[in-house]
Amino acid sequence: MFVRKLTVNGFRNLHPTQFEPCEGVNILAGNNAQGKTNLLEACWLFTGARSFRGAKDREMVAFGEQCAKLALDFTANGRNQRADIRIEQRRSVTLNGVKLPSAARLAGTFCGVVFSPSHLSLIKDGPEGRRRFVDSAYCQLHPAYVGTLAEHAKILTQRNAFLRQASEQRTTYAEKMLSLWDHSLAVASARLTAARCRYIQKLQPLAAKIYDGLSGGREQLTLEWESVAYKEDASSAQIAANWANTFAAARAADLAAGFSTQGAHREDMIIRLDGVPARVYGSQGQQRSAVLALKLAEATLLQExxxxxxxxxxxxxxxxxxxxxxxxxxxxxxxxxxxxxxxEPTAALRMNAGKVFEINGGRIVNIG
Ligand SMILES: Nc1ncnc2c1ncn2[C@@H]1O[C@H](COP(=O)(O)OP(=O)(O)OP(=O)(O)O)[C@@H](O)[C@H]1O
Ligand SMILES: [Mg+2]
Structure with a gap:
């Protein structure tokens, strides 16, 4: 899959232009605030995803313009295709001349993986981002998992709503009521835990290999899905039974807290470098390398x-x-x-092949 040409009009600070990259490595060099990330963002929108900066659609329209127009000529499955995105308040999209019901429908047609400095939060911040990373990667491989996630979220929300207003009720009655939710929550949680563990098992060898290459064989990356309900090789039924036991044991604590203190919504991915958690002990370069290894491993799996x-x-x-x-x-x-x-374009000089572009004040110039 590759981009042949990007046509830009009225997008952020980029001047109207046609950008023609090579099929290999393309370096976009320039000083701060010249438009490098804007150019990546313009291409990225064709994956159907939202901006990797979390920008709202209308924020991407150039100051003083009514709308932004982007067109991407790309090759996928050996076929030349073209997608057009028009951004006003929201995005509207056509693929090979046919209007799509939503921008998200582009997903799966043009596929990409993005690393941006904001993704360092994957290591540095709390477990929520790591669960989101694994869940959304798994959704790309198994679209039905979207429904599994929604079902779990619905049951958890109901159980939490009950816990919030249960403090006035007699404990024995409240615990009996909770047991009604616990079976369905255990089954729904087990589906999440099993899927996440399966994904980590596939991701682990790929991420470890990429990290090994990045560190010149000097450091080892390992991934582990941390869940109170999962022991090695546990079946879905065993995981569900473990969750049921965990929920039963936690009922009193849950009633005291007013929310579910245990469950798939508390799981985490532990990223270790040479056996110790990267979040606690990793240097800046190591943390960056680890995120990059995860992202590239995700893409490799998607490619397989x-x-x-x-x-x-x-x-x-x-x-x-x-x-x-x-x-x-x-x-x-x-x-x-x-x-x-x-x-600094000096890195480009050590490169095997490819094109180098300089971005200056929103203008893109091919310099080699
Ligand atoms: N909607 C917009 N219209 C016009 N200009 C915009 C718009 N949104 C952002 N910009 C400008 O685009 C400029 C370049 O942003 P960009 O993030 O692409 O820089 P960069 O080259 O990646 O810089 P850095 O090296 O600091 O990351 C910013 O200075 C910003 O003011
Ligand atoms: Mg930038």
Whole structure:
């Protein structure tokens, strides 16, 4: 899968232009605030996802303009395709001339993976982001998992609503009422736990291999899904039984707290480097490398299943990485189309092949 041409009009600070990258590594170099991330963002929108910066649609329309128009000529499944995005208050999209009901419907047609400095929160912040990473990656592989997540969220919300107003009721009565929810919550939680563990088992060897390459074989990355209900090789039925026991034991604590203190909504992915948690002990470069390894492993898994190589968008990935880690990125993401932004184009000189663009005040110039 690769971008052949991006046509931009009225998008952020970018001047109206046609941008034609190569099929390999593309370096987007320039000083701060010139439009490098804006250019990645414009391409990224064609994955159907929202902006990786969390921007609202209308914020992407250039100041003083009514609308932004983007067009992407790309090749997927060996076929040349074209998608058009028009952004006013919201996005409207056509694919090969046919209007789609929503921008999200582009998902699966043009596939990409993005790394941006904000993704470092995957290591640095709390477990919610790590659960979201695993859940959304699993949704890409198994779309039905969206419904599994929604079902779990619905039951949990009902149980929590009961717990909030149960404090006035007699404890024995309240505990009996809770037991009614616990069976369905245990089954729904087990589906989440089993899916997440399966995903981590697939992701782990790929992420470990990429991290091994990044660190020149000096450090080892391991992933573990931390769940009170999961022991190695447990079946879904065993996990559900474990959850049921856990919920039963936690009823008194849940009533005292007024919410569910145990469940799949408290699980976490533990990322370790040489056996110790990256969140606590990892250096800046190690944390950046670990996030990158997770993101590239996610894309590799997607590629194994869909048979198509996604496009990699790497925003400001080079800073804080030493030369050997930079070289690994430049030379070892073979066969993928890659876009890398950086302030210093010197890294590009060590690159095997590709194009270098300079972004200056929203203008894109091919410099090599
Ligand atoms: N809707 C908009 N209309 C016009 N300009 C905008 C709009 N949104 C953002 N900008 C401007 O685009 C400029 C470039 O932003 P961008 O994030 O692409 O910079 P960058 O080259 O990635 O810089 P850095 O190296 O600091 O990450 C910003 O200075 C911002 O003011
Ligand atoms: Mg930027």
């Amino acid at each position: 299943i869909s048979g198509e190589q996604p496009v990699a968008f790497l925003d400001d990935v080079m800073s804080e990485l030493d030369v050997s880690r930079q070289d690994y990125i430049l030379n070892h993401i073979e066969g993928w189309q890659v876009f890398i932004t950086c302030c």
